[in-house]
Protein backbone atom coordinates (compact mmCIF):
# COMPACT_ATOMS: atom_id res chain seq x y z
CA UNK A 1 0.00 0.00 0.00
CA UNK A 2 2.80 2.42 1.02
CA UNK A 3 4.68 1.51 -2.16
CA UNK A 4 1.58 2.14 -4.24
CA UNK A 5 1.04 5.56 -2.63
CA UNK A 6 4.68 6.48 -3.09
CA UNK A 7 4.67 5.56 -6.75
CA UNK A 8 1.52 7.60 -7.37
CA UNK A 9 3.11 10.52 -5.55
CA UNK A 10 6.38 10.28 -7.49
CA UNK A 11 4.41 10.19 -10.68
CA UNK A 12 2.76 13.41 -9.54
CA UNK A 13 -0.65 12.00 -10.29
CA UNK A 14 -2.30 12.07 -6.85
CA UNK A 15 -3.73 15.53 -7.38
CA UNK A 16 -4.51 16.42 -10.96
CA UNK A 17 -5.43 19.79 -12.38
CA UNK A 18 -8.75 18.29 -13.39
CA UNK A 19 -9.44 17.66 -9.67
CA UNK A 20 -9.10 21.35 -8.78
CA UNK A 21 -11.71 24.01 -8.22
CA UNK A 22 -12.85 24.92 -11.77
CA UNK A 23 -13.19 28.57 -10.75
CA UNK A 24 -9.46 28.67 -10.00
CA UNK A 25 -8.76 27.14 -13.40
CA UNK A 26 -11.01 29.70 -15.06
CA UNK A 27 -9.55 32.77 -13.33
CA UNK A 28 -7.06 34.78 -15.41
CA UNK A 29 -4.52 37.45 -14.47
CA UNK A 30 -2.68 38.63 -17.56
CA UNK A 31 -0.34 41.04 -15.75
CA UNK A 32 1.57 37.98 -14.62
CA UNK A 33 0.48 35.70 -17.48
CA UNK A 34 1.97 33.88 -20.42
CA UNK A 35 4.35 36.65 -21.55
CA UNK A 36 5.91 36.90 -18.09
CA UNK A 37 6.32 33.11 -17.96
CA UNK A 38 8.25 33.31 -21.22
CA UNK A 39 10.28 36.25 -19.86
CA UNK A 40 11.28 34.15 -16.85
CA UNK A 41 12.44 31.32 -19.11
CA UNK A 42 14.51 33.80 -21.12
CA UNK A 43 16.00 35.26 -17.92
CA UNK A 44 17.02 31.76 -16.82
CA UNK A 45 18.52 31.16 -20.25
CA UNK A 46 20.57 34.37 -20.10
CA UNK A 47 21.73 33.52 -16.58
CA UNK A 48 22.85 30.11 -17.78
CA UNK A 49 25.10 31.89 -20.30
CA UNK A 50 23.07 31.10 -23.39
CA UNK A 51 23.87 33.88 -25.82
CA UNK A 52 21.09 33.27 -28.30
CA UNK A 53 19.11 36.37 -27.27
CA UNK A 54 19.81 39.74 -28.96
CA UNK A 55 19.79 41.52 -25.56
CA UNK A 56 21.52 40.97 -22.25
CA UNK A 57 18.62 41.46 -19.86
CA UNK A 58 14.87 41.40 -19.58
CA UNK A 59 13.15 44.68 -18.59
CA UNK A 60 9.85 44.16 -16.83
CA UNK A 61 7.49 46.86 -18.02
CA UNK A 62 4.53 44.57 -17.34
CA UNK A 63 3.76 45.67 -13.81
CA UNK A 64 3.60 48.85 -11.73
CA UNK A 65 6.38 47.79 -9.36
CA UNK A 66 8.48 50.99 -9.05
CA UNK A 67 11.20 49.79 -6.70
CA UNK A 68 11.91 46.74 -8.89
CA UNK A 69 12.98 49.20 -11.59
CA UNK A 70 15.16 51.37 -9.39
CA UNK A 71 12.85 53.80 -7.53
CA UNK A 72 14.26 54.42 -4.05
CA UNK A 73 12.19 53.68 -0.94
CA UNK A 74 10.88 56.64 1.08
CA UNK A 75 13.60 57.46 3.61
CA UNK A 76 11.63 58.82 6.57
CA UNK A 77 9.17 55.92 6.47
CA UNK A 78 11.91 53.31 6.21
CA UNK A 79 13.85 54.83 9.12
CA UNK A 80 10.77 54.73 11.34
CA UNK A 81 10.01 51.17 10.24
CA UNK A 82 13.57 50.06 10.88
CA UNK A 83 13.34 51.26 14.48
CA UNK A 84 10.04 49.52 14.95
CA UNK A 85 11.42 46.30 13.57
CA UNK A 86 14.40 46.46 15.90
CA UNK A 87 13.41 47.36 19.48
CA UNK A 88 17.10 47.81 20.40
CA UNK A 89 17.31 50.79 18.07
CA UNK A 90 14.16 52.12 19.63
CA UNK A 91 15.76 52.01 23.05
CA UNK A 92 19.15 53.49 22.09
CA UNK A 93 18.16 55.75 19.19
CA UNK A 94 20.25 56.08 16.01
CA UNK A 95 22.55 59.09 15.97
CA UNK A 96 22.02 59.81 12.26
CA UNK A 97 18.20 59.72 12.54
CA UNK A 98 16.22 62.87 13.31
CA UNK A 99 14.25 63.44 16.50
CA UNK A 100 11.04 63.17 14.48
CA UNK A 101 11.95 59.68 13.30
CA UNK A 102 12.58 58.57 16.88
CA UNK A 103 9.40 60.20 18.18
CA UNK A 104 7.24 58.68 15.45
CA UNK A 105 8.71 55.24 16.01
CA UNK A 106 8.15 55.50 19.76
CA UNK A 107 4.58 56.70 19.24
CA UNK A 108 3.78 53.63 17.13
CA UNK A 109 5.64 51.31 19.49
CA UNK A 110 3.72 52.61 22.50
CA UNK A 111 0.35 52.45 20.75
CA UNK A 112 0.79 49.00 19.22
CA UNK A 113 0.71 46.53 22.07
CA UNK A 114 2.95 43.56 21.38
CA UNK A 115 4.66 45.36 18.47
CA UNK A 116 4.76 44.26 14.85
CA UNK A 117 5.14 40.62 15.80
CA UNK A 118 1.68 40.38 17.35
CA UNK A 119 -1.66 40.05 15.57
CA UNK A 120 -3.52 43.34 15.58
CA UNK A 121 -7.28 43.95 15.61
CA UNK A 122 -8.79 42.56 12.41
CA UNK A 123 -9.48 46.01 11.01
CA UNK A 124 -5.92 47.08 11.79
CA UNK A 125 -4.30 49.10 14.55
CA UNK A 126 -6.36 52.02 15.80
CA UNK A 127 -3.51 54.55 15.68
CA UNK A 128 -3.15 54.08 11.91
CA UNK A 129 -6.91 54.07 11.31
CA UNK A 130 -7.00 57.43 13.12
CA UNK A 131 -4.22 58.71 10.86
CA UNK A 132 -6.10 57.53 7.76
CA UNK A 133 -9.33 59.19 8.93
CA UNK A 134 -7.47 62.48 9.54
CA UNK A 135 -5.90 62.26 6.07
CA UNK A 136 -9.27 61.68 4.40
CA UNK A 137 -10.90 64.53 6.33
CA UNK A 138 -8.13 66.87 5.33
CA UNK A 139 -8.22 65.76 1.68
CA UNK A 140 -12.01 65.90 1.24
CA UNK A 141 -13.24 68.37 3.83
CA UNK A 142 -15.75 65.85 5.21
CA UNK A 143 -15.66 63.71 8.36
CA UNK A 144 -14.22 60.20 8.22
CA UNK A 145 -14.91 57.53 10.83
CA UNK A 146 -11.91 55.39 11.89
CA UNK A 147 -14.39 52.58 12.63
CA UNK A 148 -15.27 52.50 8.92
CA UNK A 149 -11.62 52.11 7.89
CA UNK A 150 -10.05 48.69 7.35
CA UNK A 151 -6.30 48.22 6.91
CA UNK A 152 -5.47 45.53 4.36
CA UNK A 153 -2.57 43.67 2.74
CA UNK A 154 -2.48 46.06 -0.20
CA UNK A 155 -5.64 47.28 -1.91
CA UNK A 156 -6.02 43.81 -3.48
CA UNK A 157 -7.05 42.18 -0.19
CA UNK A 158 -9.75 44.82 0.31
CA UNK A 159 -11.12 44.26 -3.18
CA UNK A 160 -11.22 40.53 -2.43
CA UNK A 161 -13.28 41.14 0.72
CA UNK A 162 -15.76 43.31 -1.16
CA UNK A 163 -16.24 40.88 -4.05
CA UNK A 164 -16.76 38.08 -1.50
CA UNK A 165 -19.31 40.20 0.28
CA UNK A 166 -21.30 41.30 -2.75
CA UNK A 167 -21.37 38.37 -5.17
CA UNK A 168 -23.99 35.82 -4.13
CA UNK A 169 -23.76 33.63 -7.24
CA UNK A 170 -23.36 33.58 -11.04
CA UNK A 171 -26.38 35.85 -11.52
CA UNK A 172 -24.68 38.72 -9.66
CA UNK A 173 -22.51 41.03 -11.71
CA UNK A 174 -20.13 43.85 -11.03
CA UNK A 175 -19.88 46.55 -13.66
CA UNK A 176 -16.19 47.03 -14.36
CA UNK A 177 -14.30 49.00 -16.98
CA UNK A 178 -12.99 47.51 -20.18
CA UNK A 179 -10.04 47.76 -20.40
CA UNK A 180 -9.72 46.85 -16.74
CA UNK A 181 -7.00 45.98 -14.26
CA UNK A 182 -7.79 42.24 -14.18
CA UNK A 183 -7.97 41.93 -10.38
CA UNK A 184 -11.71 42.54 -10.61
CA UNK A 185 -12.47 39.96 -13.29
CA UNK A 186 -10.21 37.39 -11.59
CA UNK A 187 -11.92 37.88 -8.22
CA UNK A 188 -15.40 37.86 -9.77
CA UNK A 189 -14.56 34.55 -11.42
CA UNK A 190 -13.18 33.10 -8.18
CA UNK A 191 -16.30 34.29 -6.36
CA UNK A 192 -18.50 32.54 -8.93
CA UNK A 193 -19.96 35.89 -9.96
CA UNK A 194 -19.86 37.83 -13.23
CA UNK A 195 -18.36 40.97 -14.67
CA UNK A 196 -20.49 43.25 -16.83
CA UNK A 197 -18.01 45.31 -18.84
CA UNK A 198 -18.53 48.96 -19.69
CA UNK A 199 -16.22 50.39 -22.32
CA UNK A 200 -13.98 53.36 -21.64
CA UNK A 201 -13.94 55.96 -24.40
CA UNK A 202 -10.50 55.88 -26.03
CA UNK A 203 -11.32 58.92 -28.19
CA UNK A 204 -12.06 60.97 -25.05
CA UNK A 205 -8.89 60.17 -23.06
CA UNK A 206 -10.40 56.88 -21.89
CA UNK A 207 -13.17 58.63 -19.98
CA UNK A 208 -16.28 57.03 -18.42
CA UNK A 209 -19.53 58.01 -20.16
CA UNK A 210 -22.84 57.64 -18.30
CA UNK A 211 -24.59 56.50 -21.52
CA UNK A 212 -22.16 53.63 -21.71
CA UNK A 213 -22.74 52.75 -18.05
CA UNK A 214 -26.47 52.65 -18.78
CA UNK A 215 -25.88 50.47 -21.84
CA UNK A 216 -23.75 48.03 -19.83
CA UNK A 217 -26.34 47.96 -17.02
CA UNK A 218 -29.16 47.23 -19.48
CA UNK A 219 -27.12 44.56 -21.28
CA UNK A 220 -26.32 42.84 -17.98
CA UNK A 221 -29.96 42.95 -16.89
CA UNK A 222 -31.08 41.63 -20.28
CA UNK A 223 -28.66 38.73 -19.93
CA UNK A 224 -30.33 37.83 -16.62
CA UNK A 225 -27.66 39.31 -14.38
CA UNK A 226 -28.24 41.42 -11.30
CA UNK A 227 -25.77 44.32 -11.26
CA UNK A 228 -24.57 44.81 -7.66
CA UNK A 229 -21.70 47.24 -7.89
CA UNK A 230 -19.73 49.56 -10.14
CA UNK A 231 -15.93 49.64 -10.21
CA UNK A 232 -14.27 52.95 -11.06
CA UNK A 233 -10.48 53.00 -11.34
CA UNK A 234 -9.37 56.62 -11.11
CA UNK A 235 -6.67 57.41 -12.19
CA UNK A 236 -7.01 54.49 -14.54
CA UNK A 237 -5.10 51.29 -14.99
CA UNK A 238 -4.28 50.37 -17.77
CA UNK A 239 -5.42 53.60 -19.42
CA UNK A 240 -3.76 56.33 -17.34
CA UNK A 241 -6.94 58.48 -17.45
CA UNK A 242 -7.74 61.01 -14.71
CA UNK A 243 -11.50 61.55 -14.67
CA UNK A 244 -13.11 64.99 -14.83
CA UNK A 245 -15.36 66.29 -12.08
CA UNK A 246 -18.27 66.12 -14.51
CA UNK A 247 -17.63 62.43 -15.16
CA UNK A 248 -17.38 61.73 -11.42
CA UNK A 249 -20.68 63.51 -10.74
CA UNK A 250 -22.36 61.43 -13.45
CA UNK A 251 -20.96 58.22 -11.92
CA UNK A 252 -22.35 58.98 -8.45
CA UNK A 253 -25.77 59.86 -9.87
CA UNK A 254 -25.76 56.66 -11.93
CA UNK A 255 -25.07 54.53 -8.81
CA UNK A 256 -27.83 56.38 -6.99
CA UNK A 257 -30.31 55.75 -9.80
CA UNK A 258 -29.35 52.11 -10.17
CA UNK A 259 -28.86 51.16 -6.51
CA UNK A 260 -25.25 50.09 -6.97
CA UNK A 261 -22.40 49.88 -4.49
CA UNK A 262 -19.67 52.17 -5.77
CA UNK A 263 -16.18 50.63 -5.60
CA UNK A 264 -13.68 53.46 -6.01
CA UNK A 265 -10.20 52.18 -6.73
CA UNK A 266 -8.10 55.27 -6.06
CA UNK A 267 -4.68 53.70 -5.59
CA UNK A 268 -3.13 56.14 -8.12
CA UNK A 269 -4.48 59.31 -6.49
CA UNK A 270 -0.98 60.79 -6.09
CA UNK A 271 -0.08 60.02 -9.72
CA UNK A 272 -1.73 62.82 -11.69
CA UNK A 273 0.40 64.71 -14.20
CA UNK A 274 0.57 68.10 -15.89
CA UNK A 275 -2.68 69.69 -16.97
CA UNK A 276 -4.81 66.57 -16.38
CA UNK A 277 -7.99 66.95 -14.33
CA UNK A 278 -6.83 66.99 -10.70
CA UNK A 279 -7.71 64.02 -8.51
CA UNK A 280 -11.02 64.36 -6.65
CA UNK A 281 -12.09 61.44 -4.49
CA UNK A 282 -15.47 59.84 -5.10
CA UNK A 283 -16.09 60.22 -1.37
CA UNK A 284 -15.91 64.00 -1.74
CA UNK A 285 -18.10 63.94 -4.86
CA UNK A 286 -20.66 61.74 -3.08
CA UNK A 287 -20.74 64.10 -0.09
CA UNK A 288 -20.84 67.26 -2.28
CA UNK A 289 -23.84 65.79 -4.10
CA UNK A 290 -25.42 64.71 -0.80
CA UNK A 291 -25.77 61.23 -2.29
CA UNK A 292 -25.88 59.66 1.16
CA UNK A 293 -27.80 56.67 -0.15
CA UNK A 294 -24.89 55.44 -2.30
CA UNK A 295 -22.81 52.83 -0.47
CA UNK A 296 -19.21 53.69 -1.30
CA UNK A 297 -15.96 51.81 -0.74
CA UNK A 298 -12.72 53.69 -1.45
CA UNK A 299 -9.44 51.79 -1.81
CA UNK A 300 -5.94 53.14 -1.39
CA UNK A 301 -2.50 51.57 -1.25
CA UNK A 302 1.14 52.17 -0.37
CA UNK A 303 2.20 50.38 -3.56
CA UNK A 304 1.80 53.34 -5.94
CA UNK A 305 2.09 57.14 -5.81
CA UNK A 306 5.68 58.04 -4.98
CA UNK A 307 5.73 55.63 -2.03
CA UNK A 308 5.99 52.58 -4.27
CA UNK A 309 6.19 50.14 -1.34
CA UNK A 310 4.56 47.24 -3.24
CA UNK A 311 6.36 44.55 -1.27
CA UNK A 312 5.30 45.82 2.16
CA UNK A 313 1.67 45.03 1.27
CA UNK A 314 -0.18 47.91 2.86
CA UNK A 315 -3.50 49.45 1.94
CA UNK A 316 -6.87 50.42 3.30
CA UNK A 317 -10.50 50.79 2.37
CA UNK A 318 -13.02 53.21 3.79
CA UNK A 319 -16.73 52.46 3.89
CA UNK A 320 -19.26 55.27 3.60
CA UNK A 321 -23.06 54.88 3.79
CA UNK A 322 -22.80 51.30 5.02
CA UNK A 323 -25.14 50.00 7.71
CA UNK A 324 -23.49 48.86 10.92
CA UNK A 325 -24.67 45.25 10.52
CA UNK A 326 -23.20 45.09 7.01
CA UNK A 327 -19.94 46.51 8.33
CA UNK A 328 -19.93 43.76 10.94
CA UNK A 329 -19.97 41.16 8.15
CA UNK A 330 -16.91 42.80 6.60
CA UNK A 331 -15.19 42.79 9.97
CA UNK A 332 -15.95 39.07 10.19
CA UNK A 333 -14.39 38.55 6.74
CA UNK A 334 -11.30 40.50 7.81
CA UNK A 335 -11.10 38.49 11.02
CA UNK A 336 -11.00 35.19 9.14
CA UNK A 337 -7.45 36.10 8.10
CA UNK A 338 -6.84 37.49 11.64
CA UNK A 339 -5.30 40.78 10.53
CA UNK A 340 -3.30 42.34 7.74
CA UNK A 341 0.46 42.48 8.18
CA UNK A 342 1.33 45.04 10.81
CA UNK A 343 4.46 46.42 9.11
CA UNK A 344 2.28 47.22 6.08
CA UNK A 345 -0.27 48.86 8.39
CA UNK A 346 2.41 51.19 9.77
CA UNK A 347 3.51 51.81 6.17
CA UNK A 348 -0.01 53.13 5.55
CA UNK A 349 0.27 55.45 8.58
CA UNK A 350 3.56 56.79 7.27
CA UNK A 351 2.07 57.41 3.81
CA UNK A 352 -0.98 59.31 5.03
CA UNK A 353 0.82 61.18 7.80
CA UNK A 354 4.11 62.44 6.39
CA UNK A 355 6.77 64.18 8.50
CA UNK A 356 6.20 67.74 9.68
CA UNK A 357 9.49 68.93 11.26
CA UNK A 358 11.20 71.47 8.97
CA UNK A 359 14.20 69.31 8.02
CA UNK A 360 12.22 66.09 7.45
CA UNK A 361 9.38 67.88 5.67
CA UNK A 362 11.58 69.60 3.14
CA UNK A 363 13.53 66.40 2.37
CA UNK A 364 10.24 64.50 2.03
CA UNK A 365 8.72 67.07 -0.30
CA UNK A 366 11.85 67.32 -2.45
CA UNK A 367 11.90 63.53 -2.83
CA UNK A 368 8.16 63.41 -3.64
CA UNK A 369 8.41 66.18 -6.25
CA UNK A 370 11.51 64.71 -7.88
CA UNK A 371 9.88 61.28 -8.19
CA UNK A 372 6.58 62.59 -9.56
CA UNK A 373 8.30 65.01 -11.99
CA UNK A 374 10.52 62.25 -13.25
CA UNK A 375 7.54 59.93 -13.79
CA UNK A 376 5.77 62.67 -15.71
CA UNK A 377 8.81 63.27 -17.94
CA UNK A 378 9.17 59.56 -18.65
CA UNK A 379 5.44 59.26 -19.44
CA UNK A 380 5.75 62.07 -21.99
CA UNK A 381 8.89 60.65 -23.54
CA UNK A 382 7.36 57.19 -24.05
CA UNK A 383 4.04 58.59 -25.33
CA UNK A 384 5.86 60.86 -27.84
CA UNK A 385 7.96 57.99 -29.10
CA UNK A 386 4.91 55.72 -29.45
CA UNK A 387 2.90 58.37 -31.28
CA UNK A 388 5.78 58.85 -33.74
CA UNK A 389 5.44 55.21 -34.84
CA UNK A 390 3.36 54.20 -37.86
CA UNK A 391 0.16 52.38 -36.89
CA UNK A 392 0.36 53.39 -33.23
CA UNK A 393 -1.71 55.95 -31.37
CA UNK A 394 -1.40 56.50 -27.68
CA UNK A 395 -3.39 58.68 -25.29
CA UNK A 396 -1.07 60.63 -23.00
CA UNK A 397 -0.91 59.41 -19.41
CA UNK A 398 -2.90 61.86 -17.32
CA UNK A 399 -2.16 59.73 -14.29
CA UNK A 400 -1.13 56.31 -12.92
CA UNK A 401 1.97 54.47 -14.18
CA UNK A 402 0.94 53.15 -17.58
CA UNK A 403 0.42 53.83 -21.26
CA UNK A 404 -2.00 51.77 -23.31
CA UNK A 405 -1.15 52.36 -26.98
CA UNK A 406 -3.48 51.25 -29.74
CA UNK A 407 -1.64 49.22 -32.38
CA UNK A 408 -2.73 48.32 -35.88
CA UNK A 409 -1.70 44.72 -36.37
CA UNK A 410 -1.17 43.92 -40.09
CA UNK A 411 -3.46 41.17 -41.49
CA UNK A 412 -0.47 38.89 -42.14
CA UNK A 413 0.46 39.14 -38.45
CA UNK A 414 -3.14 38.45 -37.44
CA UNK A 415 -2.95 35.24 -39.50
CA UNK A 416 0.41 34.31 -37.99
CA UNK A 417 -1.03 34.91 -34.50
CA UNK A 418 -4.01 32.66 -35.26
CA UNK A 419 -1.64 29.96 -36.52
CA UNK A 420 0.26 30.25 -33.22
CA UNK A 421 -3.00 30.08 -31.23
CA UNK A 422 -2.54 33.61 -29.89
CA UNK A 423 -4.49 36.85 -29.92
CA UNK A 424 -2.81 39.35 -32.29
CA UNK A 425 -1.66 41.61 -29.43
CA UNK A 426 -0.31 38.65 -27.47
CA UNK A 427 1.60 37.57 -30.59
CA UNK A 428 2.95 41.13 -30.95
CA UNK A 429 3.95 41.29 -27.27
CA UNK A 430 5.65 37.90 -27.39
CA UNK A 431 7.62 38.90 -30.47
CA UNK A 432 8.57 42.14 -28.72
CA UNK A 433 9.86 40.19 -25.73
CA UNK A 434 11.85 37.77 -27.84
CA UNK A 435 13.49 40.50 -29.90
CA UNK A 436 14.06 43.21 -27.25
CA UNK A 437 13.75 41.72 -23.76
CA UNK A 438 10.91 44.15 -22.94
CA UNK A 439 7.97 42.63 -21.08
CA UNK A 440 4.62 44.31 -21.78
CA UNK A 441 1.07 43.02 -21.31
CA UNK A 442 -1.22 42.42 -24.31
CA UNK A 443 -4.39 44.52 -24.33
CA UNK A 444 -6.48 41.36 -24.59
CA UNK A 445 -5.55 40.68 -20.96
CA UNK A 446 -7.47 43.79 -19.89
CA UNK A 447 -10.41 43.63 -22.29
CA UNK A 448 -10.79 46.02 -25.22
CA UNK A 449 -13.28 46.87 -27.95
CA UNK A 450 -13.58 44.12 -30.56
CA UNK A 451 -11.20 44.58 -33.44
CA UNK A 452 -8.84 46.91 -31.56
CA UNK A 453 -5.42 45.83 -30.30
CA UNK A 454 -3.29 47.36 -27.58
CA UNK A 455 -0.54 46.64 -25.14
CA UNK A 456 0.16 48.08 -21.72
CA UNK A 457 3.57 49.30 -20.73
CA UNK A 458 4.72 51.08 -17.61
CA UNK A 459 7.01 54.09 -17.92
CA UNK A 460 8.91 52.98 -14.84
CA UNK A 461 12.35 52.07 -16.22
CA UNK A 462 14.86 54.44 -14.62
CA UNK A 463 15.71 57.78 -16.30
CA UNK A 464 19.03 56.20 -17.40
CA UNK A 465 17.26 53.26 -19.05
CA UNK A 466 14.13 54.79 -20.49
CA UNK A 467 15.60 56.13 -23.75
CA UNK A 468 17.15 52.80 -24.64
CA UNK A 469 13.90 51.02 -23.75
CA UNK A 470 11.98 53.33 -26.05
CA UNK A 471 14.52 52.93 -28.87
CA UNK A 472 14.32 49.14 -28.58
CA UNK A 473 10.54 49.23 -28.64
CA UNK A 474 10.49 51.50 -31.70
CA UNK A 475 13.06 49.37 -33.53
CA UNK A 476 11.01 46.26 -32.83
CA UNK A 477 7.77 47.86 -34.02
CA UNK A 478 9.23 48.94 -37.36
CA UNK A 479 10.79 45.52 -37.88
CA UNK A 480 7.45 43.86 -37.08
CA UNK A 481 5.60 46.02 -39.62
CA UNK A 482 8.20 45.25 -42.27
CA UNK A 483 8.13 41.54 -41.59
CA UNK A 484 4.35 41.33 -41.87
CA UNK A 485 3.81 43.99 -44.54
CA UNK A 486 1.41 43.21 -47.36
CA UNK A 487 3.61 43.33 -50.49
CA UNK A 488 0.75 45.07 -52.33
CA UNK A 489 0.64 47.95 -49.81
CA UNK A 490 3.13 50.84 -49.95
CA UNK A 491 5.59 50.75 -47.04
CA UNK A 492 5.06 53.20 -44.18
CA UNK A 493 7.12 56.36 -44.75
CA UNK A 494 10.29 56.71 -42.70
CA UNK A 495 9.86 58.84 -39.62
CA UNK A 496 11.72 62.08 -39.08
CA UNK A 497 12.52 61.00 -35.53
CA UNK A 498 15.33 58.51 -35.11
CA UNK A 499 13.42 56.59 -32.47
Ligand SMILES: Cc1ncc(COP(=O)(O)O)c(C=O)c1O
Nearest residue numbers: 154155156181237267301303315
Ligand atom coordinates in the same frame (compact mmCIF):
# COMPACT_ATOMS: atom_id res chain seq x y z
C1 LIG B 1 -5.93 49.74 -10.12
C2 LIG B 1 -5.23 48.89 -9.12
N1 LIG B 1 -5.89 48.52 -8.02
C3 LIG B 1 -5.32 47.77 -7.07
C4 LIG B 1 -4.03 47.33 -7.22
C5 LIG B 1 -3.46 46.46 -6.15
O1 LIG B 1 -2.42 47.06 -5.48
P1 LIG B 1 -1.90 46.56 -4.08
O2 LIG B 1 -2.60 45.30 -3.74
O3 LIG B 1 -0.42 46.39 -4.26
O4 LIG B 1 -2.22 47.67 -3.14
C6 LIG B 1 -3.29 47.67 -8.36
C7 LIG B 1 -1.93 47.17 -8.57
O5 LIG B 1 -1.31 47.38 -9.58
C8 LIG B 1 -3.92 48.48 -9.33
O6 LIG B 1 -3.29 48.85 -10.44
